[in-house]
Amino acid sequence: xxxxxxxxxxxxxxxxxxxxxxxxxxxxxxxxxxxxxxxxxxxxxxxxxxxxxxxxxxxxxxxxxxxxxxxxxxxxxxxxxxxxxxxxxxxxxxxxxxxxxxxxxxxxxxxxxxxxxxxxxxxxxxxxxxxxxxxxxxxxxxxxxxxxxxxxxxxxxxxxxxxxxxxxxxxxxxxxxxxxxxxxxxxxxxxxxxxxxxxxxxxxxxxxxxxxxxxxxxxxxxxxxxxxxxxxxxxxxxxxxxxxxxxxxxxxxxxxxxxxxxxxxxxxxxxxxxxxxxxxxxxxxxxxxxxxxxxxxxxxxxxxxxxxxxxxxxxxxxxxxxxxxxxxxxxxxxxxxxxxxxxxxxxxxxxxxxxxxxxxxxxx
Amino acid sequence: xxxxxxxxxxxxxxxxxxxxxxxxxxxxxxxxxxxxxxxxxxxxxxxxxxxxxxxxxxxxxxxxxxxxxxxxxxxxxxxxxxxxxxxxxxxxxxxxxxxxxxxxxxxxxxxxxxxxxxxxxxxxxxxxxxxxxxxxxxxxxxxxxxxxxxxxxxxxxxxxxxxxxxxxxxxxxxxxxxxxxxxxxxxxxxxxxxxxxxxxxxxxxxxxxxxxxxxxxxxxxxxxxxxxxxxxxxxxxxxxxxxxxxxxxxxxxxxxxxxxxxxxxxxxxxxxxxxxxxxxxxxxxxxxxxxxxxxxxxxxxxxxxxxxxxxxxxxxxxxxxxxxxxxxxxxxxxxxxxxxxxxxxxxxxxxxxxxxxxxxxxxx
Numbered sequence: 001x002x003x004x005x006x007x008x009x010x011x012x013x014x015x016x017x018x019x020x021x022x023x024x025x026x027x028x029x030x031x032x033x034x035x036x037x038x039x040x041x042x043x044x045x046x047x048x049x050x051x052x053x054x055x056x057x058x059x060x061x062x063x064x065x066x067x068x069x070x071x072x073x074x075x076x077x078x079x080x081x082x083x084x085x086x087x088x089x090x091x092x093x094x095x096x097x098x099x100x101x102x103x104x105x106x107x108x109x110x111x112x113x114x115x116x117x118x119x120x121x122x123x124x125x126x127x128x129x130x131x132x133x134x135x136x137x138x139x140x141x142x143x144x145x146x147x148x149x150x151x152x153x154x155x156x157x158x159x160x161x162x163x164x165x166x167x168x169x170x171x172x173x174x175x176x177x178x179x180x181x182x183x184x185x186x187x188x189x190x191x192x193x194x195x196x197x198x199x200x201x202x203x204x205x206x207x208x209x210x211x212x213x214x215x216x217x218x219x220x221x222x223x224x225x226x227x228x229x230x231x232x233x234x235x236x237x238x239x240x241x242x243x244x245x246x247x248x249x250x251x252x253x254x255x256x257x258x259x260x261x262x263x264x265x266x267x268x269x270x271x272x273x274x275x276x277x278x279x280x281x282x283x284x285x286x287x288x289x290x291x292x293x294x295x296x297x298x299x300x301x302x303x304x305x306x307x308x309x310x311x312x313x314x315x316x317x318x319x320x321x322x323x324x325x326x327x328x329x330x331x332x333x334x335x336x337x338x339x340x341x342x343x344x345x346x347x348x349x350x351x352x353x354x355x356x357x358x359x360x361x362x363x364x
Numbered sequence: 365x366x367x368x369x370x371x372x373x374x375x376x377x378x379x380x381x382x383x384x385x386x387x388x389x390x391x392x393x394x395x396x397x398x399x400x401x402x403x404x405x406x407x408x409x410x411x412x413x414x415x416x417x418x419x420x421x422x423x424x425x426x427x428x429x430x431x432x433x434x435x436x437x438x439x440x441x442x443x444x445x446x447x448x449x450x451x452x453x454x455x456x457x458x459x460x461x462x463x464x465x466x467x468x469x470x471x472x473x474x475x476x477x478x479x480x481x482x483x484x485x486x487x488x489x490x491x492x493x494x495x496x497x498x499x500x501x502x503x504x505x506x507x508x509x510x511x512x513x514x515x516x517x518x519x520x521x522x523x524x525x526x527x528x529x530x531x532x533x534x535x536x537x538x539x540x541x542x543x544x545x546x547x548x549x550x551x552x553x554x555x556x557x558x559x560x561x562x563x564x565x566x567x568x569x570x571x572x573x574x575x576x577x578x579x580x581x582x583x584x585x586x587x588x589x590x591x592x593x594x595x596x597x598x599x600x601x602x603x604x605x606x607x608x609x610x611x612x613x614x615x616x617x618x619x620x621x622x623x624x625x626x627x628x629x630x631x632x633x634x635x636x637x638x639x640x641x642x643x644x645x646x647x648x649x650x651x652x653x654x655x656x657x658x659x660x661x662x663x664x665x666x667x668x669x670x671x672x673x674x675x676x677x678x679x680x681x682x683x684x685x686x687x688x689x690x691x692x693x694x695x696x697x698x699x700x701x702x703x704x705x706x707x708x709x710x711x712x713x714x715x716x717x718x719x720x721x722x723x724x725x726x727x728x
Contacts, residue, residue: 008369009518010510012544012602015378020548020598023457023555030550037533044533046564047550066694070671070685071532071567077671081683081693095547109683109693147537232536241538 005157007147007239014237021096027052032092032101033065033084034229038073040116041244041347043229045101052098062086062102074106074114082114083107088222093188094233101192103226119221122355126217129362132264135338136220136354137197137213141256141346142231143248144178144206145241152206152249153178153240164254167205177206181231181238186210188230194223203307204254213261217358221350246345247300255301255308256346262357263338272336279361280316280325280339286360287314287324293352295345302343309342369521371511371603378601389461391416396456396465397429398593399448402437404480405608405711407593409465416462426450426466438470438478446478447471452586457552458597465556467590483585486719490581493726499632499702500584500718501561501577501625505710506595507612508542508570509605516570516613517542517604528618531569541570545598545606549574552594558587567671568618577625581722585714610709611664619665619672620710626721627702636700643725644680644689644703650724651678651688657716659709666707673706 029052037044046067053061069075069082084104092099105119113120126134144153151157154177166175182199189196189210199210212223228244235242247255267275283290291298291311304310309324316325316339318332324343331337344353392413401408410431417425433439433446448468456463469483477484490498508517515521518541530539546563553560553574563574576587592608599606611619631639647654655662655675666675673679673688680689680703682696688707695701708717 008521009515009541010370010603012542012604013378014544016601017544017548019378019382020457020551023460023551025551025554026557028554030554042530043535045535046533046562048562049554049560066692067533067564068671068685073529077685078681079683080685109697149538229535236535236537236540236543239537241536 005146005148006151011239025052025097029053029097030092030095030099031057031062032095032099033086033104034101034226035067035084035104035106036116036118036225038069038116040118040349042072043225043232044072045229056098057089057100057102059086059089059102062089065104069106069114074116081109083109087119088219088226090192090194090226093191093230094237101226101229103222118349118351118355119218122221122351123218125355125358125363129264129358130217132266132362134217134354134358134362135214135263135268136350136357137211137215137261137338138220138224138350139209139211139257139259139261140224140227141202141207141209141258143204143243143245143256144181144208144235145243145248147239147241149241152204154206161205163252164203164205167201167207168203169200175205176201178208178240181234181240181242182208182210184238185227185231185234188234189227192226192230194227194230195219196227202254202256204249207254207256214263217354220354224350244347246295246297246347250300252306254306257301257308257342258295258344258346258348258350258353260341260344260350260353260357261338262341262361264362267338268336270336273331276327276331276337276339280327282361282364283325283341283357284314284316290356290360291343293356294343295348297347298343298345301345369510370515375603385460389416389463393417393461394456394459394463395421395426396459396463397448397450397468398465398590399431399468399470400480400482400589402433402480404482404713406436407589407596408436409593420462421453421464421466423450423453423466426453429468433470433478438480439472445473447473451483452583452590454556454558454590457555457594458601465590465593467586482713482715482719483582486585486715487582489719489722489727493628493722494581496628496630496726498581498718498722498726499578499627500714500721501575501579501702502584502588502714503573503575503621503623503625504588504591505566505571505573505620505622507568507607507609507620508545508572508599509607509612511603511605513605516568518570525569527616528567528569531565531571532567533564539569540565542572542604545595545602545604546572546574548602549591549595549598552598553591556590556594558591558594559583560591566618566620568613571618571620578627581718584718588714608711610659610661610711614664616670618670621665621672621706622659622708622710622712622714622717624705624708624714624717624721625702626705626718626725628726631702632700634700637695640691640695640701640703644691646725646728647689647705647721648678648680654720654724655707657720658707659712661711662707662709665709
């Protein structure tokens with residue numbers, strides 16, 4: 001039943017859809033091609049039928065495809081074809097069976113990447129740094145909204161819930177708003193083959209976090225983008241809206257980040273702590289360049305309050321959630337491990353951020 | 365529960381129907397005879413019981429049948445029998461099991477086709493051109509409406525959603541309206557044996573597209589008509605209305621087309637590009653004749669805006685979505701392939717369009 005407070009259209013029956021989903025596909029599978037659209041944040045997709053293949057499809061088995069780039073702000077109308085190159089295959093948790101999704105990146109017909117293809121540069125950096133075996137663990141925060149796009153999920157319409165305190169990792173109807181989303185998304189990621197490593201309720205009510213990783217190199221960006229696709233599709237199914245805005249509600253409410261944990265093999269090995277500090281010092285020297293690329297609207301989030309560092313200055317410290325970069329206590333004790341860049345906003349492009357971290361700490 | 369904003373009748377329980385659908389049929393199957401009605405766009409159907417047949421029924425195994433043509437505008441009241449000849453058999457996704465559907469065309473009792481039987485001429489053209497092995501890939505666009513028949517699905521009642529831009533191939537509750545329909549229809553087509561090759565969300569919110577093909581000759585028209593039957597039946601199950609009107613909402617909202625992709629074996633073979641141009645030039649000479657037959661109301665859609673060419677002028681170009689006919693970039697590069705006639709409206713008769721394309725390019 002539609003909730004007329006927030007949305008008026010007829011609810012389409014999930015049971016009716018469930019019946020169709022059980023129909024055999026007679027030797028065919030559906031392949032969902034997924035790409036990043038013109039804003040650099042919107043995800044787009046379309047499906048094609050392919051014969052079922054024993055052992056499944058690798059990206060190189062799948063045909064390149066194309067789409068109307070003039071409809072996504074990625075090509076002009078008189079030369080509108082944008083070519084999709086399959087890069088990473090995942091199982092499709094919405095269609096099940098042998099149906100798959102393939103994450104793609106976008107090229108012009110002449111084979112050069114389109115302007116907002118951020119994957120190519122990241123893949124290049126990751127390849128150049130391959131012998132360092134860079135790992136990433138990314139903490140994606142997100143905020144749920146009602147179908148009106150304005151009321152955070154669980155908040156009273158036109159008002160506010162009680163102040164932050166009770167909600168972080170909490171349980172109970174009065175404290176946890178939208179757990180179904182988090183649960184469904186977790187299962188979807190596991191099924192798909194996205195390396196989801198954990199989840200928790202966040203400080204602001206209606207806000208959640210999940211972590212993806214540790215992923216090696218380019219897989220971090222791929223898995224994070226697909227996890228976002230799964231999240232928005234899950235929310236679509238539940239009839240609510242997800243936002244990756246870094247400061248969805250102004251005032252005394254936490255923003256949403258995408259803290260990026262990072263290590264190389266050298267850092268992970270005994271004695272690696274020195275390598276960690278060395279890398280952080282390199283990041284410090286390029287703070288402004290990084291910050292500019294760490295997500296649009298980040299200045300609304302990085303105020304120095306609500307567990308953030310100020311945007312203008314770079315800082316780091318052990319167990320310090322008010323610093324730009326945080327080193328875990330255990331890492332300090334063991335003398336090796338990883339560190340956490342807390343600057344990226346929830347809407348950051350993981351290809352840009354991971355590629356830049358690799359470049360600054362290993363290649364420049 | 366009925367959504368009282370749009371529809372007031374009692375919802376009939378799908379769960380109760382389900383309990384009947386599981387009942388054994390005791391050695392019989394249900395055969396749904398499907399035909400095109402008097403408007404040339406409405407689909408009609410009725411069912412008969414037949415004994416289960418090992419290996420299934422071919423069209424020639426099924427008996428001719430008849431219906432009351434005076435009730436569909438296809439025969440006068442004093443001589444109302446119209447005979448239906450089974451032409452193509454499909455599995456029935458609504459009834460499942462061994463139940464089938466038979467697409468038919470209509471004849472007078474004396475064996476001559478009724479006036480609006482468009483299949484016969486198409487089948488004749490396809491047969492005459494058989495050795496060229498003509499292939500068709502048809503892109504059917506459609507618009508969903510609420511049960512009031514007036515509010516596009518997902519639009520606010522009496523209002524408008526945000527302007528076009530975010531919706532093409534999009535995800536999320538705010539961007540994709542009615543995905544259940546698309547998903548159920550895709551599975552229904554795969555099960556039925558309709559050659560559905562892909563799908564995507566369209567530029568106007570509440571509008572979708574699916575592609576049928578590549579089909580050889582007459583099977584293109586058969587598969588497309590059956591896909592439309594399945595679409596309307598799926599929408600009936602979900603309680604929404606589907607429209608194939610070519611410009612359902614006036615103003616700055618895309619229309620709905622039925623772009624028809626076409627090739628012959630010479631065009632598909634190396635060096636076929638010259639054959640492609642030759643065929644397009646032939647179509648150019650008969651633009652007016654084709655356009656008149658390409659769907660009622662097309663003049664409201666083909667304005668020269670919203671990715672259409674103007675109805676009065678014929679044009680073609682590589683990767684040009686503003687032309688009457690578009691040649692894909694890859695086709696130009698490879699020197700062979702197919703081309704896309706972008707003129708047909710969403711409500712076109714595929715028998716008329718495919719038959720006419722063959723007639724003009726191969727037979728005249």
